[in-house]
Amino acid sequence: MSKFIFITGGVVSSLGKGIAAASIGRLLEARGLKTTLIKCDPYLNVDPGTMNPYQHGEVYVTEDGAETDLDLGHYERFTNAQVTKDSNITTGKIYYSVINKERRGDYLGKTVQIIPHITDEIKSSIKKVARERDVDVTIVEIGGTVGDIESLPFLEAIRQMRWELGESYAINIHVTLLPYIKSAGEQKTKPTQHSVGRLREIGIIPDILLCRTERPIVKEQREKIALFCNVDTGSVIEAVDVKYIYEVPLLFKKEGLDDLILKKLNLKSEDKDLEEWTNFVIKRIRNPGRDVKISVVGKYISLPDAYKSIYEALVHGGIANDARVIINRVDSEEIENGRIEKYLKGSQGILIPGGFGSRGIEGKIDAARYAREHNIPFLGICLGMQIATIEFTRNVCALKKANSTEFDKDTPNPVISLLEEQKDIKQMGATMRLGAYPCKVVKNSKSFQAYKKENVVERHRHRYEFNNRYRKSLEKKGLIFSGINTQDDLVEIIELKNHPWFVACQFHPEFKSKPDRAHPFFRNFIAASLEHNR
């Protein structure tokens, strides 16, 4: 039976609980343990699929087609854990299920209540994942901050689980903040004491405190935190700021967090180390041989979380090529009206990520044109592929009004249009083309050079699609269709004939990239960019 680690957060949000959970997963895997990770999100949406990136950041898509929290991306990048639709539990999902059961009559004769019905549903959702994955340890991260009304049922559920299972089967790790007050020249422990106090009020006693801090914790402070928060001094773990998120597992290892967890959970395991991770990822990330400047042209540029997986995959591409990727974030609305040189000059590569809605579209089209005409390596992803298609049709095939019907319903040349199966869909949630689909890669293409195989499977999240009516005429003008979903005859990848590296795909390669195994497209895009203007 799986053991459990519950991770909560206190004091403020954005403490990096997701990265902490993922790093713990990595550490335990390095000790030979099989793990899985779950994220509980206390909002009422069933999933984040209909939320704006400003509300939520990136929507991460799993292999089985769930739209989930971006922390699941960290889990997949740091560990080998299997992450599926069940790995993200939201309040919306829990209520939906309980209300359906009530209508079906499953609770006949009873008053349906938050405790026990909602909390039972949470517990069984967590246990189901642990059971099905057959793992040694299940790591459960509770979103939000202790003290939020929304997260109370989740906290009550994990309190009950710990009580039912016993302390060698379930532990609580609380991630907290030690702010450094400059004027006092001191690190403050009071917010941590208060937040642990809030946890204790609802019956949860943390076993380990992960203290986020700008500076190392001095011995007296550790002792003070231990005494007032009722944990052993050895269970106060320093999580000092690091430059690169991939260093966090090493930091935790240095603090002995893996040994501590194993001891508390009464688990025995081999002592492998993080050598591979250190030698490849960390060495290269810290001391790259060269730099490469990549411009990402999108509309949520001011928000680092909006394109999380893209930025990480670029870092991975850099690691694979022993290079530091310097990302130039360009707001596509800024480059409309002829200001493109100012923003894109000097780019060694240009990437257009996914997106929805018409704002900023013309700027992205200008950016794709700039990459094509200046022979700058280009990677277009999802909307980025649709943009590259529109640009090519307008400027190479001289169909000036070509567009996607997403942006212009009445365009005379709908090179991108709605999938037939999408036309009658009224409901917005979870109805896009989602998750893994196969793609056949054409030999003698840049894509084949990257993948080195013909059959690949990639993740999708879109409604619109390349319109096959235009395939022949675009091909004549030098567009290559190098990836096809042969089952449904859908265009998956396009390339340009006379260009050093211009590849755009309808799917999202960024979701399958890992620090030690960059996605082939990101690896080769960075390699081509390093060659540009040398």
Ligand code: GLN
């Ligand atoms: N808006 C486009 C579509 O729905 C692209 C989606 C995306 O980039 N994820 O097809």
